[in-house]
Amino acid sequence: PDGVKKSDFTHGVQVRKGGAPKAYVVCKRDKAGKIVFERILRAGFVVHHGYFDRFDQVRGISPMAAAINTLRDTYEGFDYALAKAKVSQLFALAFYRQEYDGAGETLTRETTVESDGSGDGDLEDTAQQRYDVDFGRGPIKLELADGDRAEFLEAKSPSSEFQAFCQTMIGAALKGLDIPYSFYDESFTNYSGSRQAMLQYEQSADVKRSDVRMVLNNLTAWRLRLWIEDGALVLPAGMGISDLHWEWIARGIPWIDPLKEVNADVTAIKEGLASTVEVVKRRGRDAYEVADEEAEYREYRRTKGLPVDSESQQSLQIVEINANG
Structure with a gap:
């Protein structure tokens, strides 16, 4: 645009003398695929989701960068293998x-x-x-x-060597995204291997979930400010955006073996090795929300004259004692 020097921007980012970003150039693509200038956006209005590990980089690196080239090359190999199979x-x-x-x-x-x-x-x-x-x-x-x-x-296409090579390349690409190969091919391992892969995935995904949670927190605070300014959200007198609290919980992963894992969680809670809040959060739920739902359900059973779980368990124990003499 007029009044803007192209030399002031590096990879679409205008930086200050110290290297901090000052503004970003936002562009779009037209129908012909050509990049068209849209606007210049101040750095404070941008929420990033990327890797910023190098001290002198001016823009983030996509989380998909670790696997995109390998996946592209592997997919191209699939095309060649399919063409060879057709010729055969x-x-x-x-x-x-x-x-x-x-x-x-x-x-x-x-x-x-x-x-x-x-x-x-x-x-x-x-x-x-x-x-x-x-x-x-x-x-x-x-x-x-x-x-x-x-x-x-017979050409025997694709060959077993090509299939093994594709398996190795797909596994390497998935490792770049911290995804175990057993997530791609469920028959690759047994229960113990799937369980171990799940635990390692949970540990490696925790860092990436923190980045996603930070992005979501920034977006949530931005939307809350807009709602307050527009009057869609009315706070009590003397209360501001800093007084609001929220938490983004990652979607939980279902149990592979429910009976074993539930018993392990119950034992960990009883022995003080884990809390109910932590265990429920791993399943993608909020422990306080679960407690509210359970209390509401128990109260509803009382209004209908039905025994609650604790009372039904006690009556069941009394019946068993009487039956045993």
């Missing part, structure tokens, strides 16, 4: 016939019938045409002379 469908039938020379030695001669499945099979033999094969008529029966045999020429 142009099969050929090879005939092997035995002949004898004057000394009684056995000679093997190979004759091929090439076809693309359309029925245009040709038999090429420099000596003679012994078998006439037409694949266009459907299933055929070959009556071969003694000592002769027929085999299809």
Whole structure:
């Protein structure tokens, strides 16, 4: 735009003398894919979600950067393998016939019938045409002379080596995103391996969840300020945005073996190794919200004249004691 020097911006970022970002250039793409200038946005109005690990970098690096090149190359290899598999469908039938020379030695001669499945099979033999094969008529029966045999020429595409290589590349790309390979292929490991992979994933994902939580907190504070200014959210007198508290909880992961994991959580809580709030949060819920729901449900049962869980358990124990004498 007018009045703005191109030399003042580095990778679309205007920086101060100390290197801190001052403004960002926001662009869009038109229908032809050309980059078109949109506006210049002050740095204070931008919420980032990226990696800022190098001291002299002026813009963040996408969290997908660790795997994007590997995934792109692997996907390109899939295209080539698919093209090769299609070409291999142009099969050929090879005939092997035995002949004898004057000394009684056995000679093997190979004759091929090439076809693309359309029925245009040709038999090429420099000596003679012994078998006439037409694949266009459907299933055929070959009556071969003694000592002769027929085999299809197969390319075996994709090869087992290519499949193993793709598995290694996909695993490396997923590792760059802290995702275990068993998440991609469930049959890759057993329960113990899946459990171990889940625990390692939880530890590695905790850092990334902190970054996402920071972005969400900034967006939440921004929206709350707008709601307060617009009058959509009215706070009590003397209360400001800093007095509001919220928490973003990551979506929980379901139990792999519910009985074992629930018993382990209950034991950890009883032994003081974990709290109810921590255990419930791992499942993507808020412990206080669960307690409110449970209290509301118990009160509802009382209004209907039904026993609550504790009372029903006590009555069940009394019945068992009486039954045992």
